[in-house]
Amino acid sequence: MVSDNFIPYEGVTYSPEETAKRSQSYYDYMDKRRTVRAFSAKPIDKKIIENILMTASSAPSGAHKQPWTFCVISNADLKAKIKVAAEKEEYDSYNGRMSEEWLEALAPFGTDWHKPFLEIAPYLIIVFKKAYDLKDGVKSKNYYVNESVGIAVGFLLSAIHNAGLVSLTHTPSPMNFLQKILNRPENERAFLLIPVGYPAADIQVPDIERKPAEEVIVYYE
Ligand SMILES: Cc1cc2nc3c(=O)[nH]c(=O)nc-3n(C[C@H](O)[C@H](O)[C@H](O)COP(=O)(O)O)c2cc1C
Numbered sequence: 117m118v119s120d121n122f123i124p125y126e127g128v129t130y131s132p133e134e135t136a137k138r139s140q141s142y143y144d145y146m147d148k149r150r151t152v153r154a155f156s157a158k159p160i161d162k163k164i165i166e167n168i169l170m171t172a173s174s175a176p177s178g179a180h181k182q183p184w185t186f187c188v189i190s191n192a193d194l195k196a197k198i199k200v201a202a203e204k205e206e207y208d209s210y211n212g213r214m215s216e217e218w219l220e221a222l223a224p225f226g227t228d229w230h231k232p233f234l235e236i237a238p239y240l241i242i243v244f245k246k247a248y249d250l251k252d253g254v255k256s257k258n259y260y261v262n263e264s265v266g267i268a269v270g271f272l273l274s275a276i277h278n279a280g281l282v283s284l285t286h287t288p289s290p291m292n293f294l295q296k297i298l299n300r301p302e303n304e305r306a307f308l309l310i311p312v313g314y315p316a317a318d319i320q321v322p323d324i325e326r327k328p329a330e331e332v333i334v335y336y337e
Pocket residue numbers: 149150151152153225227284285286287288324
């Protein structure tokens with residue numbers, strides 16, 4: 117069925133050689149992305165943040181509902197408030213809420229309940245998922261909300277990396293304190309907290325390996 121509100125597709129296609137080259141160079145580039153846990157306070161132009169967020173918002177979503185809100189925190193008082201609340205949750209998690217197995221899995225990353233980066237990074241992006249839409253008090257359904265918001269965050273992390281910036285995908289669980297501090301409406305739930313900035317000087321990252329193709333891909337030919 118062709119609806120009368122369709123428009124020509126304007127995407128670009130390449131020769132097979134160019135396609136191979138681009139797929140390889142993009143993989144090589146993305147494979148250099150790393151999570152960092154120490155940031156520089158060097159400021160970043162707001163327009164840059166808006167560009168990376170609009171890249172995230174270009175992601176596909178169930179029934180094109182775009183069920184996300186990106187809250188961008190640069191206000192120092194709010195960052196301090198978020199740090200206090202996040203560290204409280206993290207303290208409880210590291211001191212009893214997380215299983216031994218979980219703590220063991222985290223050991224190689226050297227993390228603990230201290231989260232100084234929440235005040236140092238120039239921006240905290242808090243991604244909220246919209247469990248349902250709420251306009252003028254009227255509720256309507258969203259579809260595949262977790263899948264959609266997860267994909268948008270993938271776009272976001274790749275846009276941050278592409279801009280030469282770094283991020284941390286942070287989950288100070290449970291995250292409902294963010295909904296309260298930021299005064300978000302009842303249909304929004306905090307999904308991820310992502311500090312963005314330049315890396316701290318001389319930063320080190322955990323020496324991890326990524327699974328090889330044979331472990332993550334199954335071909336049926
Ligand atoms: C959903 C999700 C939640 C995460 N939560 C945290 C977190 O709360 N704190 C943290 O330090 N890292 C967190 N990470 C980062 C992972 O530890 C990191 O992505 C992983 O070790 C792989 O490292 P890489 O991102 O450098 O490839 C999280 C990552 C994801 C995808």
